[in-house]
Amino acid sequence: MKPGLLLALLLCWSLPSLATTGNSGRVVFDYQMNCQGCHTPDGSGAGSVPRMKGHVGIFLQSQEGREYLVRVPGSATSALNDERLAAVLNWILTEFSGDSMNSPFKAFSAEEVGRLRQSPLKEVEQYRLKVLRDLSSMSMNE
Amino acid sequence: MKFLDQLFEQRSRQLAQHSSRRGMLKGLGALLVGGASIPLLPVARAAAQSPGRPVEEGDPSSCDYWRYCAIDGFLCDCCGGTANTCPPGTEMSPVTWIGTCHNPADGRNYVISYNDCCGKSSCGACLCMRDEGDRPIYRPDKTNDINWCLGTSSAAYHCSTAIVVGLAFEE
Known part of the structure; x- marks a missing residue:
């Protein structure tokens, strides 16, 4: 076998293991350690834990909704630093939004997350309900 | 169409002159043996042992597990x-x-x-x-x-x- 072909085969074989290391490995680990316990592995949620799968992208349709994703206590008070929290939020949005994200995705930056998490929500359910109602009336008016 | 016929004929003749059935068998054999040996490489073994497949030792009915x-x-x-x-x-x-x-x-x-x-x-x-x-x-x-x-x-x-x-x- 030619050395070039052997090298190409070796590279193809090792790519999947290389891909699981690096930042993608870290962001999945951060989700597992900080979110998955309640939100479940695929973001389905359970009981009183809201379903993110197929829904979470809706919140990006308004500024209040975007802020909600960072100010919700599970995000704002998590042990993750701003950079890692932004990475987890962006991963959740790209992984779980499905058809619920109908506008171009503007990723969270560490700076934005650091600023918004200074004001964690106190009345989470009320705020979420208001955000969703406002979004619903916006879509009806369009 | 004549051009295509000539082209294929020319290429077929070139292939026949520069290769042999043994050569093809040799290449095929090398590919099969080489492909089969890839899982034996350290990279492949590391990949096979990743998430969800830890080496298991110990008694799952003991607190020390x-x-x-x-x-x-x-x-x-x-x-x-x-x-x-x-x-x-x-x-x-x-x-x-x-x-x-x-x-x-x-x-x-x-x-x-x-x-x-x-x-x-x-x-x-x-x-x-x-x-x-x-x-x-x-x-x-x-x-x-x-x-x-x-x-x-x-x-x-x-x-x-x-x-x-x-x-x-x-x-």
């Missing part, structure tokens, strides 16, 4: 289930608390999900309280002192599993 490093409750392995499954008649809680444990058999750290089994009164067998990494109740996602039978039809706690979620990320 590696996956139980942060457990606080009755072992399902002693209650008619296993470290991965609930006993018959109970329901596994989808909401769970998650930590990491070091596996001495392969020297790696794994993410462990302590899913409680719910719907029956406490099992009462093999009570283990290792609590490594347990945090006070003001960190509700990292404390094992609360009833994790959440999201199930019954909140009655029976026993705990310890399921390997994946490989822990090392900085």
Whole structure:
């Protein structure tokens, strides 16, 4: 076998293991350690834990909704630093939004997350309900 | 069309002049043998042993079993289930608390999900309280002192599993 072909085969074989290391490995680990316990592995949620799968992208349709994703206590008070929290939020949005994200995705930056998490929500359910109602009336008016 | 005929004829003749059946068999054989030997390489072996496939040693009915490093409750392995499954008649809680444990058999750290089994009164067998990494109740996602039978039809706690979620990320 030619050395070039052997090298190409070796590279193809090792790519999947290389891909699981690096930042993608870290962001999945951060989700597992900080979110998955309640939100479940695929973001389905359970009981009183809201379903993110197929829904979470809706919140990006308004500024209040975007802020909600960072100010919700599970995000704002998590042990993750701003950079890692932004990475987890962006991963959740790209992984779980499905058809619920109908506008171009503007990723969270560490700076934005650091600023918004200074004001964690106190009345989470009320705020979420208001955000969703406002979004619903916006879509009806369009 | 004549051009195409000439081209194919020319190429076929060139191929016939510069290659042999033995040569083709040699190349095919090398490919088959080479392909079959790839899983023996260290890279492939490392990939095969990744998440969810730790080297297993130890007794899952003992508190010392590696996956139980942060457990606080009755072992399902002693209650008619296993470290991965609930006993018959109970329901596994989808909401769970998650930590990491070091596996001495392969020297790696794994993410462990302590899913409680719910719907029956406490099992009462093999009570283990290792609590490594347990945090006070003001960190509700990292404390094992609360009833994790959440999201199930019954909140009655029976026993705990310890399921390997994946490989822990090392900085």
